Amino acid sequence: MDAITVNHLNRVFKSTDGIIKRKVKEVVAVEDVSFEIRQGELFGLLGPNGAGKTTSVKMLTTLLIPTGGTATIMGLDVVKDAAKVRPRIGFIFGGERGLYWRLSGLDNLRYFASLYYVDEKVAKKRIPELLEMVGLKGREREKVEGYSRGMRQRLHIARALLHDPEVLFLDEPTMGLDPVGARELRTTVKNMQSANKTILLTTHYMFEADALCQRIAVINKGKIVALDTPEKLKENVQDLTVVEIELYGISQDRIARIKALDFVVDVSVEDRDQRQVLHVHTPKGPEAIPVLVENLNGLRLGRIITREPTLEDAYVRLVGGTEN
Amino acid sequence: MLNHLTANIRIFFEGAYYSYRALFRWLRPATYLASKVFAPLTMMIFFVYIGAYASGSNNASFYVIGNSLIFAASSGIFGVTMSVGGERWSGTLPYLFGSPANRWAMFVGRAVMHILDGMLGVFIGLGWGILLFGLDFSHTDPMALLLAILITTFSTSGLGLLMGCLSLITRNVMLVNNTVYFSLLVFSGANIPVAELPRWMQSISQMLPLTRGVACTRTIINGGSLADVLPLLQVEFLIGVMLTILGYFLFKVFEIQAKKKGTLDIF
Structure with missing residues (x-):
């Protein structure tokens, strides 16, 4: 069974402008996107800014309802079975937001562990393991506001792994990181894949997709323009x-x-x-x-x-x- | 089943604790004293003296009690709203909604700390009343008073939950909050006796939380028993329950709405 299937997914955003005569503007963010990701595969969604990568991830993580098409995670529909999908996925979005800056890294993880129904005994064991894995051991009692960008991003990864999800969505995880931080994070992603997680990684860094992903879908202006292994994609220009x-x-x-x-x-x-x-x-x-x-x-x-x-x-x- | 219930109770209380610490940690001792101790004092003094000037009588206890409960409303409305709206500003809303956590436990749990905080605000207000205006508690049943304050704070927090869920669809919820808060100042009887208001305003007063709580608290402090105020307190409680349930359903509706419109992470 494929871990992720995406069938003709569409997303149109509507915005209105004007007070009396309201003009409705439609923006097509994702148009007729289809792909499948095998279990345990590290799949890249590659595209320039505004190509529709984040919108696609939001739909797959139940945070945005598609305007057309369907998608499943481990056989469960992301709209109809959203409640069943959520415990099986973990996700992070690039950037520094999404953490409680005034809490320590440890308290952030404890809180999210409870939101994901991670048993207290399990959480007590898993949190130190994850802190070790993402290289935050020894810093976990410090407030997140004092963390560097890279540390926050690694805390995001630990948070996403708290409930040991089968499928992970990493939306531009190295965005804004310095080269050393980005390299460390890529190593963490590689390690996660060796733990047999299915990973969908979005990025606009080519070398990152090339180094990490088994297959890459190139998305541009909301449409998939190519889908293949990095080697095959390179063959197109050889x-x-x-x-x-x-x-x-x-x-x-x-x-x-x-x-x-x-x-x-x-x-x-x-x-x-x-x-x-x-x-x-x-x-x-x-x-x-x-x-x-x-x-x-x-x-x-x-x-x-x-x-x-x-x-x-x-x-x-x-x-x-x-x-x- | 029991495990799931225990887990939801954990989310309820841990959510209350962590969200309060996460979103209100700016309330350090100095800022807490300024916003919760001294600012209410100046407001209370303002209404006591303007009330005495306007009515020509010297009935400080009327304004002290009324404004002490307004502090609870302030905590209930602004605090609870910020406990939902703060998630939008910190960018954690998508992570909360992407989690499988029970929405009722996650949403309603947020009011807990603000109910306690609001009650503390009432005690601080009444404390200022004793110190500065000689508020007399010699005929007061303390348990009845505690119950009245708890129920009133709960009902205003219900209004806060209702306002808070608006944060899911708009960034400008504080504008609405201010209007609601000032409406309570006018309509609740905290500063103007409800009987003195025009009839149409009285009808609005009867629909709002706080109105009955203020009346009950005044009766209890002036020597009334719990039995005297019980019917009014029951209605106040019922208003709180209805607002909480309505808030929860709107929260669910707005969650779907935000996912349809893609407004979950706009800040």
Whole structure:
């Protein structure tokens, strides 16, 4: 049995504006999304900001009612059987909110243990184990307001695991963490997967999805645009070479001109401080460089390199080029 | 079954304790003294003297008792509302609603600490009355007084639960709260005898919590027995129960509404 099944899930948000003449505005956040996640699988939902990742997770965690389609967790419908779904899932949303900052880490865990009906004896044993696992042992009696961002995020993970759920939803768990904190958290996620938990991880960090996930669904503008293993997704761009050109102050017109070249498959621009880096996907390899340079005539250019495409390139190609 | 009941009782009391500590820990001794001891004192002095000036009589006990119970209402309405609204501000609302916890235990349990806090507020108010205005308890039945205060605080907390559930669908619940709180100042008989109000206002007074509690407390402090006030206290209690039940059902309705509209984590 699949741990998670999602069938043609939709979510439309309606908002109204105006006092007398009220205008109703509809925003489609998730459109016809379908996928299945096997038990014990670490599945990534990858997409840019506003792609519909969090909305999807909210629907799967019973916090948002879909406007269309169905979804099940361990065979239970997330709307009709919401009460039965909740004890079987754990979830965290990225960011620092969602904890009681004026309580200690330990009191936060104790309170949530009672909300999840974790037996007091079990909680007494499990809480220290989880604190150890997330590296908060020795700091548990301090108030959460004194924790670093990474510590709070790790406390979130401990909270989500209190009732030993079968399915975990991690919505951008490394968002805003420093590189060391993010690496530690990824190790924790790996450990959870080895404990045979089914995990749905959302992220917009490619390397994170690549390093952790067995399969990845790329979501863009509410729709799934690709679903495969990281290796297979990379294969989509393996016939191409990426030419990276450092430059200063490229205009949209110039990007459009590069895009229009017959040997260019895709173009994306990345901002790096005052510089920009133009990523050009082309089957021509280094031979494309002279023509590209000619088309960038007049701009101050920096380093130019060619490299093999990565998952990020596959992702950029899927979600559209010029988004940073 | 019994295990589940025990677990829900645990959620009820642990929820009461932790949510109070989590959301009201800003009430350190200094802030507590300022907001719960000295601010009520100034309010009480204000109404005692304005009452004496307006009515031409010197009936301080009327205003001391009335305003002491207003402090309970303040704790019941603002405290309980914040105990639900505070979850929205701290971003914990999705985690509470994503948990399997029994909603009744989770929701109603939040009122417990505020009932105790409200009762303490009444005692502080009455204490100021003894110290500054010579409030006389020589004919008072203490158990009857305690019961009247408990029931009145409970009924106003019921109103707080009703207001609190509005936090699930709006961020601006405090605007509504202020209106309700000032309505109680006018309609409950705490500062203006209900009999002096126009008839239409009296009808509103009779529908509100606190009105009967204020009347009962005055009667008891002035020497009345529990038997004298029992019918009124029963109605006050019933109003509290009805408000709590209504609050709970609205809480359930608004939970579904918030999940439909996606407003659970807007703050």
